[in-house]
Amino acid sequence: MPKIIFVDADGTQHEVEAKSGISIMENAIANNIDGIEAECGGSCMCATCHCFIEEDHAAKLPAMDSDEDEMLGFAAEERRPGSRLSCQVKMTDELDGIVVNLPAEQN
Numbered sequence: 001m002p003k004i005i006f007v008d009a010d011g012t013q014h015e016v017e018a019k020s021g022i023s024i025m026e027n028a029i030a031n032n033i034d035g036i037e038a039e040c041g042g043s044c045m046c047a048t049c050h051c052f053i054e055e056d057h058a059a060k061l062p063a064m065d066s067d068e069d070e071m072l073g074f075a076a077e078e079r080r081p082g083s084r085l086s087c088q089v090k091m092t093d094e095l096d097g098i099v100v101n102l103p104a105e106q107n
């Protein structure tokens with residue numbers, strides 16, 4: 001099973017056994033990660049699943065579509081180069097060890 005390392009805004013790390021084929025957001029919810037709210041349930045309509053993917057893995061992800069790009073403009077915390085909506089990023093075995101930094105706030 002691939003791993004995801006979620007990192008809270010205060011630096012606390014949570015390493016979880018992830019499932020491939022579902023989104024990073026769904027993996028966060030399944031593992032009770034507090035920093036992901038996902039109010040819209042993964043429909044790319046809320047931006048409360050905002051996260052910052054560290055550089056090495058960000059480069060391996062499929063490019064975001066225009067809906068995700070637009071919705072990131074509504075995120076509570078300012079967008080950075082590694083910003084993604086975690087509901088739009090599917091976990092794969094190749095992403096084993098991905099580091100997902102979480103914003104201090106989602107609303």
Ligand code: FES
Pocket residue numbers: 025037038039040041042043044045046047048049071085086087088
């Ligand atoms: S869960 Fe709402 S945009 Fe990702």
